Amino acid sequence: MSAPRLLHPGAWWLWAVALSACALRTTNPVLLCLIIAVAGWVVVSRRADVPWSRSFASCLRLGMIVIIVRLVFQILFGVRVPGTTLFTIPEVTLPGWAAGVSLGGPVTLESLMAALYQGLRLAAVLACFGAATSLCSPYRMLRALPTVLYEAGVAVTIAFTFAPQAIVASRQVREARRLRGRSDRGVRAWTASALPVLEGALDRAVALAASMDSRGYGRRGSSSVAVRRRSVGLVLLGLVALAVGSYGLLDPGAPALFRVPALALGAAALLGALIAGGRSTTRTRYRPDPWDAPEWIVSFAGVVAFGSFVTVGRMGDALNPSTNPLEVPAVPVLAVIGLLVATLPAWFAPRPPALVAPSSMAVAA
Amino acid sequence: MGLGSVGGLGPWSGRVSHPLPAPTHPEWPRTVTLPLSQNATKRLRLWRARRALGALLLGVAALAGVLIGSTSLASASSCSGPLASGEIRVVLVVDASDLGGGSSATCLVVAAGTTGSQLLARRGNELGTGSPRYGSSGLLCAIDGLPASGCGDRSTGGFEYWAYFNGSSGSWVYGNFNPFTRRLSDGDIEGWRYVRGAGNGQDPPPRIAPARSLFPALAPSLPSLPDLSSLAPSSGASEVPNAGAGSVVVPSTSPSAGEARVDPSGTTSVDAVSTSTTVAESVAVGAVALASSSTTHSNAGRWMGIAAVFVLIAVMAGGAWVQTRRSR
Numbered sequence: 001m002s003a004p005r006l007l008h009p010g011a012w013w014l015w016a017v018a019l020s021a022c023a024l025r026t027t028n029p030v031l032l033c034l035i036i037a038v039a040g041w042v043v044v045s046r047r048a049d050v051p052w053s054r055s056f057a058s059c060l061r062l063g064m065i066v067i068i069v070r071l072v073f074q075i076l077f078g079v080r081v082p083g084t085t086l087f088t089i090p091e092v093t094l095p096g097w098a099a100g101v102s103l104g105g106p107v108t109l110e111s112l113m114a115a116l117y118q119g120l121r122l123a124a125v126l127a128c129f130g131a132a133t134s135l136c137s138p139y140r141m142l143r144a145l146p147t148v149l150y151e152a153g154v155a156v157t158i159a160f161t162f163a164p165q166a167i168v169a170s171r172q173v174r175e176a177r178r179l180r181g182r183s184d185r186g187v188r189a190w191t192a193s194a195l196p197v198l199e200g201a202l203d204r205a206v207a208l209a210a211s212m213d214s215r216g217y218g219r220r221g222s223s224s225v226a227v228r229r230r231s232v233g234l235v236l237l238g239l240v241a242l243a244v245g246s247y248g249l250l251d252p253g254a255p256a257l258f259r260v261p262a263l264a265l266g267a268a269a270l271l272g273a274l275i276a277g278g279r280s281t282t283r284t285r286y287r288p289d290p291w292d293a294p295e296w297i298v299s300f301a302g303v304v305a306f307g308s309f310v311t312v313g314r315m316g317d318a319l320n321p322s323t324n325p326l327e328v329p330a331v332p333v334l335a336v337i338g339l340l341v342a343t344l345p346a347w348f349a350p351r352p353p354a355l356v357a358p359s360s361m362a363v364a365a
Numbered sequence: 366m367g368l369g370s371v372g373g374l375g376p377w378s379g380r381v382s383h384p385l386p387a388p389t390h391p392e393w394p395r396t397v398t399l400p401l402s403q404n405a406t407k408r409l410r411l412w413r414a415r416r417a418l419g420a421l422l423l424g425v426a427a428l429a430g431v432l433i434g435s436t437s438l439a440s441a442s443s444c445s446g447p448l449a450s451g452e453i454r455v456v457l458v459v460d461a462s463d464l465g466g467g468s469s470a471t472c473l474v475v476a477a478g479t480t481g482s483q484l485l486a487r488r489g490n491e492l493g494t495g496s497p498r499y500g501s502s503g504l505l506c507a508i509d510g511l512p513a514s515g516c517g518d519r520s521t522g523g524f525e526y527w528a529y530f531n532g533s534s535g536s537w538v539y540g541n542f543n544p545f546t547r548r549l550s551d552g553d554i555e556g557w558r559y560v561r562g563a564g565n566g567q568d569p570p571p572r573i574a575p576a577r578s579l580f581p582a583l584a585p586s587l588p589s590l591p592d593l594s595s596l597a598p599s600s601g602a603s604e605v606p607n608a609g610a611g612s613v614v615v616p617s618t619s620p621s622a623g624e625a626r627v628d629p630s631g632t633t634s635v636d637a638v639s640t641s642t643t644v645a646e647s648v649a650v651g652a653v654a655l656a657s658s659s660t661t662h663s664n665a666g667r668w669m670g671i672a673a674v675f676v677l678i679a680v681m682a683g684g685a686w687v688q689t690r691r692s693r
Binding site (some may be wrong): 031032033034037038040041044078079080081091092102105110113114231317322323324327328329330333336343 | 480482496499502503514541546625664666667674675677681682685688
């Protein structure tokens with residue numbers, strides 16, 4: 001076990017993105033529950049005592065809401081899949097031009113299970129996102145970015161910090177309400193605190209952008225206009241190609257052109273932008289984040305889990321259990337092993353340095 | 366319906382009230398939460414953890430319960446016999462020639478108001494060919510286990526899917542309707558054909574023409590036929606129906622008259638001319654092994670796997686809870 005330090009944020013994000021890619025490839029409820037459990041276990045084992053480390057629990061709660069909303073919509077508007085009818089709600093007969101639409105009618109177990117599986121998948125993806133945001137500081141990710149990516153990086157950082165900032169802001173608003181003797185539970189409190197929470201989170205994100213700007217992030221130095229334009233164009237092209245390529249990787253139904261070719265094009269464009277833009281500016285880093293063995297292990301664990309899911313998906317239908325006819329979902333052993341490999345960061349990632357906690361200092365020493 | 370059965374309505378299409386509960390109290394009592402003693406906090410946490418664990422166990426048990434118990438029963442009467450009140454006669458044409466499955470027309474007596482998808486399920490039940498397979502979105506994937514895998518997949522030059530047709534007017538009309546909500550009436554002719562096409566109304570219809578002669582002549586004086594519901598396996602299709610017992614072959618419209626449907630080899634029926642168009646009334650399809658017919662024997666192993674994974678999850682959740690408590 002190495003000395004307490006913060007893991008490179010890129011490693012955590014790679015691990016979380018790989019885990020959520022696993023979740024997007026399956027509707028198997030057993031595997032999805034296991035993904036959530038794995039993310040939770042690693043978060044609890046390796047999170048630092050910082051405000052945004054609580055965002056995992058909030059993401060879990062959001063996932064529960066997602067599942068419930070998905071079920072309600074299925075009951076009201078879902079396709080009337082045949083099967084075991086649980087109950088029937090009043091059906092509205094629609095005119096001929098809307099014959100493809102159903103409103104009300106018999107609610108079958110099969111349709112509810114399908115909705116549950118899909119809601120669970122979204123909840124698992126949310127849990128992975130929550131794991132990433134609670135495991136690493138969003139600011140440190142920006143530090144690791146190369147020069148030409150700063151504009152994009154700043155935008156992404158502000159976007160990614162918004163959720164954790166909103167959670168911090170909501171805690172403060174609730175505390176303030178409690179101190180004033182008002183309840184912090186219930187719909188009334190929720191509606192009353194929604195606006196200050198959103199405003200506060202936006203304020204924090206803008207303040208972060210301003211502080212980054214004042215510290216020289218995104219400054220280009222003395223490069224010529226032509227070089228700047230070329231590098232910006234290449235960055236845009238590369239980012240769009242990367243987005244398309246990652247969509248292709250996440251969605252198994254996407255055309256093959258959107259996968260590796262798009263990723264390769266994006267990587268090439270970004271590399272070109274790096275070479276074109278990085279030559280003109282020199283930058284020094286104060287205490288750069290290292291990429292050592294723990295970083296390799298964490299990212300490797302995520303990639304192994306993803307690889308196991310891809311392999312299982314090639315072998316059969318175990319990742320997408322049939323809901324019509326309803327079947328007991330099979331548990332593919334390979335995928336479970338892959339997810340167990342994804343728990344390795346709970347042991348091999350270094351402990352985060354304790355800021356205030358007295359007990360973990362004793363353990364670390 | 367374009368791709369068979371895509372229905373449903375997005376959340377944006379209707380006026381829906383937000384599913385949050387209405388506030389129960391107009392004004393909450395103004396109370397300040399006092400900090401609890403450490404012992405009480407511990408007890409509260411323990412109670413919360415127990416509650417969460419209980420809810421989890423309850424959910425798992427409910428899931429297991431609903432997965433175990435799901436069987437469906439069907440009552441049937443003869444298509445050429447007299448109709449009881451509230452019953453209708455419908456012909457269902459299924460053309461799987463492009464998959465090597467041949468094509469068939471089946472006359473069925475169902476309750477009035479049966480939907481198109483219920484008719485399909487009923488046909489599979491009576492012929493012993495298993496239930497149709499649907500995707501989680503409700504798209505029809507397979508009839509009689511064909512195709513064995515995939516669901517409305519994109520291929521070169523379009524989609525491969527089961528297209529839905531209606532032939533009540535005497536010619537096939539590409540069905541722009543939802544089989545889950547489409548209610549049948551007496552004398553309807555429904556058709557499904559597995560096509561490789563663009564997914565619109567230009568896709569080819571079933572090879573069997575939707576003629577009135579697909580319905581057998583009503584013969585009220587026919588001797589009582591064996592009850593079909595006793596022949597049809599009641600729980601899924603783990604047993605193959607007896608080929609001999611009670612099978613009735615009614616006059617057919619094809620050159621190969623009197624021949625009971627289905628070629629098990631599945632290689633000769635690609636040509637439209639050679640398709641045998643038999644009006645089958647509960648023709649038991651013997652020795653046709655279908656992909657979806659054996660599902661029950663491996664369930665014990667699957668439950669063991671699920672139990673193992675949930676034990677793993679419980680261990681992780683317990684460990685996480687202990688760690689969280691220790692760090693506080």
